[in-house]
Amino acid sequence: MTRLQKEIQQKKPFESLEAEVFLSLERTADQLLRRAEAELKTHGLSPTQYNVLRILRGAGPAGLACSQIAERMVTRDPDITRLLDRLEHRGLVRRARELKDRRVIMVRISPHGLQLLKRLDGPIRRMHCRSLGRLQKSRLRLLVQLLDQIREEPGNATVP
Amino acid sequence: MTRLQKEIQQKKPFESLEAEVFLSLERTADQLLRRAEAELKTHGLSPTQYNVLRILRGAGPAGLACSQIAERMVTRDPDITRLLDRLEHRGLVRRARELKDRRVIMVRISPHGLQLLKRLDGPIRRMHCRSLGRLQKSRLRLLVQLLDQIREEPGNATVP
DNA sequence: GCATAATAGTTGTTATAACGACTATTGTCA
DNA sequence: TGACAATAGTCGTTATAACAACTATTATGC
Numbered sequence: 102m103t104r105l106q107k108e109i110q111q112k113k114p115f116e117s118l119e120a121e122v123f124l125s126l127e128r129t130a131d132q133l134l135r136r137a138e139a140e141l142k143t144h145g146l147s148p149t150q151y152n153v154l155r156i157l158r159g160a161g162p163a164g165l166a167c168s169q170i171a172e173r174m175v176t177r178d179p180d181i182t183r184l185l186d187r188l189e190h191r192g193l194v195r196r197a198r199e200l201k202d203r204r205v206i207m208v209r210i211s212p213h214g215l216q217l218l219k220r221l222d223g224p225i226r227r228m229h230c231r232s233l234g235r236l237q238k239s240r241l242r243l244l245v246q247l248l249d250q251i252r253e254e255p256g257n258a259t260v261p
Numbered sequence: 262m263t264r265l266q267k268e269i270q271q272k273k274p275f276e277s278l279e280a281e282v283f284l285s286l287e288r289t290a291d292q293l294l295r296r297a298e299a300e301l302k303t304h305g306l307s308p309t310q311y312n313v314l315r316i317l318r319g320a321g322p323a324g325l326a327c328s329q330i331a332e333r334m335v336t337r338d339p340d341i342t343r344l345l346d347r348l349e350h351r352g353l354v355r356r357a358r359e360l361k362d363r364r365v366i367m368v369r370i371s372p373h374g375l376q377l378l379k380r381l382d383g384p385i386r387r388m389h390c391r392s393l394g395r396l397q398k399s400r401l402r403l404l405v406q407l408l409d410q411i412r413e414e415p416g417n418a419t420v421p
Numbered sequence: 422g423c424a425t426a427a428t429a430g431t432t433g434t435t436a437t438a439a440c441g442a443c444t445a446t447t448g449t450c451a
Numbered sequence: 452t453g454a455c456a457a458t459a460g461t462c463g464t465t466a467t468a469a470c471a472a473c474t475a476t477t478a479t480g481c
Contacts, residue, residue, distance in 0.1 A: 166459080166460095167459070167460060168458085168459065168460080180461095181460085182460065182461055182462080183461090183462090202458095202459085203459095204458065204459040204460070205458095205459065205460085206459080206460070
């Protein structure tokens with residue numbers, strides 16, 4: 102009986118190794134996300150909002166267009182507009198219409214937003230280490246490799 | 262530059278290997294979930310609803326109490342009641358108050374629900390293989406091990 | 422045996438996600 | 452150059468997630 106089977110109290114064996122990997126991945130990702138969520142919530146941020154702020158910090162003072170933010174997000178969000186509405190309302194980002202192409206709106210992180218991120222950097226790093234520090238560096242590198250391989254070119258694998 | 266950095270167009274290196282694993286895990290899980298979602302949506306189910314139906318099928322005709330369903334879910338859901346409301350409304354599950362302990366409500370999957378799951382079994386298995394069949398069995402087993410290790414006893418790792 | 426705590430679910434409310442239709446602006450090419 | 456397509460973002464709506472307060476039922480301890 103595998104560890105995951107115990108966790109979800111499943112009596113029957115998994116239909117396939119692939120099914121087990123799938124569930125294991127979702128469950129692990131969910132568990133880690135909950136911990137991040139708990140950490141971020143103390144500062145009133147959701148993981149998605151945090152992700153956007155990080156992206157904007159990375160982009161620097163030039164800022165990014167909404168669509169560019171969407172491209173870079175870890176998990177896809179179909180409604181960047183209102184996500185940014187909330188952040189702007191709290192004074193964490195600023196929006197400005199582009200003069201050259203007036204369809205585009207550039208978004209920049211505000212000093213207030215940068216300050217908030219700075220306060221979160223330490224706690225988040227510690228959370229990462231609490232969650233993952235148990236594994237040796239070599240195993241973490243291996244894990245990154247395996248995950249990369251999964252995300253690579255979907256739908257090319259042979260189906261039995 | 263790592264594969265993930267290209268995907269999320271990040272210029273700076275990751276703050277730590279742990280941070281990279283975290284993002285990589287979330288992104289991979291999200292990508293696989295989207296594919297499952299697309300498959301399930303053609304039958305009007307969300308991943309969470311599908312998960313509940315699978316749990317109930319596994320439980321057999323005895324059914325499960327709401328709280329037991331919650332325990333077994335892959336991703337935690339704080340509102341089982343309304344999740345079940347929707348499934349019951351569509352005739353996929355049935356609820357019955359327990360006579361011995363009248364606080365408890367037992368939930369069972371209906372024949373209609375079983376039938377729906379049966380139609381999904383093939384497509385979902387093929388989706389798993391499309392997503393993960395690219396990796397050798399040995400690498401999949403390794404991945405399961407690594408993920409198990411992450412979920413094990415949170416908060417015991419040493420923090421630098 | 423009765424007050425109190427604990428457990429199992431439900432319900433109200435707010436916020437966010439998902440989907441699709443819509444507006445404004447720019448690019449294309451006949 | 453003027454119709455039409457493409458692109459960027461917004462808005463309306465519905466459904467679901469999250470949080471907290473609430474009801475009903477059972478267990479506990481004096």
